[in-house]
């Protein structure tokens with residue numbers, strides 16, 4: 001997947017070193033290579049992808065990170081910059097624009113993105129909120145997050161603000177990702193998108209070094225940056241782009257960190273495979289809990305793991321049956337939980353309990369014989385994300401402060417990228433951040449006569 005390790009002499013020629021081969025690092029690398037820059041990506045793991053990854057086990061494919069790409073346009077642009085077409089490297093399947101919300105008392109709301117159909121559904125569910133819904137919906141663009149108005153019906157408000165809770169998690173100004181307009185799944189698993197990004201980056205001359213953990217950054221002569229890795233590899237270059245977030249990057253620079261920096265809540269996910277098929281359960285749904293608002297506040301504001309919380313249920317094999325053997329299905333059920341800074345829970349003990357509770361709730365509400373049909377189940381916790389990717393507080397959803405504030409005080413030629421750079425951690429946010437970082441770095445290198 002990656003080019004062989006360059007010799008130190010090769011490495012010395014890189015103009016920009018990028019730390020982390022997640023979506024942000026790869027997107028930035030492609031942009032800079034396409035603009036004629038020489039870049040090198042250093043990744044601590046054996047594979048690229050970071051949060052994006054698919055686990056293949058016994059002919060099942062489980063999506064560990066995102067299973068929805070909200071918008072293809074930023075990816076298509078990356079390919080066009082390099083004179084290629086995204087479709088030749090990666091295949092996408094359109095997601096039906098249907099989100100189903102279920103409540104414990106049996107109420108159900110189906111939103112499909114069809115204006116008239118959704119108005120009819122809301123008119124039946126919460127008639128007094130129809131005007132507010134109409135105004136909100138008409139302003140929602142494809143993937144964009146948008147503040148939801150103050151609906152009178154609390155269940156409708158909870159439903160329409162639930163998706164953005166993972167990435168922003170402020171109930172009062174909670175936002176709704178407009179999944180109602182659909183989105184895309186990567187055929188065969190999202191790791192194929194990562195393989196395509198790596199291929200495209202390397203085709204443009206970029207170099208990716210896997211199993212290279214960056215352990216220190218220092219100022220070199222003439223304002224250059226020096227990088228040291230745990231395996232002894234070292235190099236110097238004009239600029240560094242880091243996807244490790246404000247504090248981990250400061251730690252590499254040995255500059256003080258802000259221990260009070262607020263992180264978004266984290267995510268707990270149960271992955272499970274079942275015998276049977278469920279055409280009635282769409283790609284994406286929410287099992288709302290009655291105490292939704294209070295449970296989100298408990299996690300976000302108090303760092304408490306609530307007794308009950310809403311569950312985001314994804315059913316990737318509904319759209320791509322090849323993710324499971326014939327006659328089987330893969331699901332994943334996620335809920336927000338406190339990040340490790342808010343509450344250093346013993347996830348080895350809490351994880352199995354929460355997995356049982358989520359499977360029981362999903363079974364009770366949607367698949368009564370779930371336990372009998374279970375082929376396998378496993379879970380991922382904030383501790384797993386912290387251990388595997390060194391995510392601060394084990395949350396993939398980054399900071400609750402703007403990127404500009406998080407970057408304050410860093411040297412000019414050290415740029416933060418990715419989900420950990422500031423508030424906003426959906427794929428389009430990360431890709432837009434890579435575009436901003438590319439223009440900033442290109443400007444710096446050109447004005448220094450190095451571009």
Ligand SMILES: Cc1cc2nc3c(=O)[nH]c(=O)nc-3n(C[C@H](O)[C@H](O)[C@H](O)COP(=O)(O)OP(=O)(O)OC[C@H]3O[C@@H](n4cnc5c(N)ncnc54)[C@H](O)[C@@H]3O)c2cc1C
Nearest residue numbers: 020022023024044050051065066214396418419425426427
């Ligand atoms: C469970 C889950 C579900 C999600 N669902 C969605 C969704 O449906 N839609 C959506 O739009 N977004 C979703 N997201 C968010 C999206 O996946 C992330 O925002 C995005 O993948 C982040 O990319 P990144 O490059 O910023 O960071 P990362 O993916 O975290 O990449 C950072 C990389 O840096 C590497 N690294 C760390 N430390 C070092 C070091 N010292 N030296 C070298 N390398 C290092 C890590 O190994 C990692 O590969 C989801 C995320 C998760 C976890």
